[in-house]
Amino acid sequence: RSWVKKKNVLNSLMSGALAGAVAKTAVAPLDRTKIMFQVSSKRFSAKEAYRLIYRTYLNEGLWSLWRGNSATMVRVIPYAAIQFCAHEEYKQLLGSYYGFQGKALTPFPRFIAGSLAGTTAAMLTYPLDMVRARMAVTPKEMYSNIVHVFIRISREEGLKTLYRGFTPTIIGVIPYAGLSFFTYETLKKLHADHSGKLQPSPPERLLFGACAGLIGQSASYPLDVVRRRMQTAGVTGHTYSSILLTMQEIIREEGLIRGLYKGLSMNWVKGPIAVGISFTTFDLTQILLRKLQHSSNIER
Numbered sequence: 001r002s003w004v005k006k007k008n009v010l011n012s013l014m015s016g017a018l019a020g021a022v023a024k025t026a027v028a029p030l031d032r033t034k035i036m037f038q039v040s041s042k043r044f045s046a047k048e049a050y051r052l053i054y055r056t057y058l059n060e061g062l063w064s065l066w067r068g069n070s071a072t073m074v075r076v077i078p079y080a081a082i083q084f085c086a087h088e089e090y091k092q093l094l095g096s097y098y099g100f101q102g103k104a105l106t107p108f109p110r111f112i113a114g115s116l117a118g119t120t121a122a123m124l125t126y127p128l129d130m131v132r133a134r135m136a137v138t139p140k141e142m143y144s145n146i147v148h149v150f151i152r153i154s155r156e157e158g159l160k161t162l163y164r165g166f167t168p169t170i171i172g173v174i175p176y177a178g179l180s181f182f183t184y185e186t187l188k189k190l191h192a193d194h195s196g197k198l199q200p201s202p203p204e205r206l207l208f209g210a211c212a213g214l215i216g217q218s219a220s221y222p223l224d225v226v227r228r229r230m231q232t233a234g235v236t237g238h239t240y241s242s243i244l245l246t247m248q249e250i251i252r253e254e255g256l257i258r259g260l261y262k263g264l265s266m267n268w269v270k271g272p273i274a275v276g277i278s279f280t281t282f283d284l285t286q287i288l289l290r291k292l293q294h295s296s297n298i299e300r
Helices: 002-038 048-062 062-064 069-098 105-138 146-156 159-163 168-195 203-234 243-254 254-258 264-299
Strands: none
Touching: 002 048, 002 069, 002 105, 002 203, 002 264, 048 062, 048 243, 048 264, 069 105, 069 146, 105 146, 105 159, 105 168, 105 203, 146 159, 168 203, 168 243, 168 264, 203 243, 203 254, 203 264, 243 254
């Protein structure tokens, strides 16, 4: 039993890591552009976003659009691995607690499993996210690499800074991860009930993941903006002390929708693509790994 369990955990860690890496690399240029808008007071529009991407490409070359992607990978690979793996574990825990092992969870525990998975991953990898935001908005000269950012922040601004913006992150991750996993699992279950097929096809998985991303993102977006402002405060010359004060200042300066939802339309493109790719990659990698293990077991 314990051997099988270890193998399952390893499976979901590996699948999660790959899922995160593939999804994030696919949307990295959009991600960098979004952070640049979130931390500046410039108005966001599709035209402006396109201009910014194009200008960056002309001035700094194509690969500059992926600047900070290695930092993203350092964060997203452990984050996705922990989140997907934790989700599988929480599903089983809640399943045995509510007494339906092996069967699909009912809606409320399904939401809880997702939220807990997101919270666990966010708590364990938070400083990496902070560092990534800093690297995305600063010139190359300021921080040369990830280790350098860690050293400089802790020396110049204190270790506590590495967890600045932590509260809005956790408050944001609960609806985001909860609703993402909830939506994806629910759509898969509905699909199985209605079509009679056990497994959805890859395009269907992409679609279910995209819906999950759309819902999860819209629910937690204002907190994402607040978190970015708090994280980059040391560089942009602002001082944001608390979530509410940060929100008040953003609303006062830029308005409710324009400020707190700035770049959301960009996220509606980016989020569904990323979440769709990540859920699909996770599921298919898991299926593949199980097949490989199964065939190696038969050969034994």
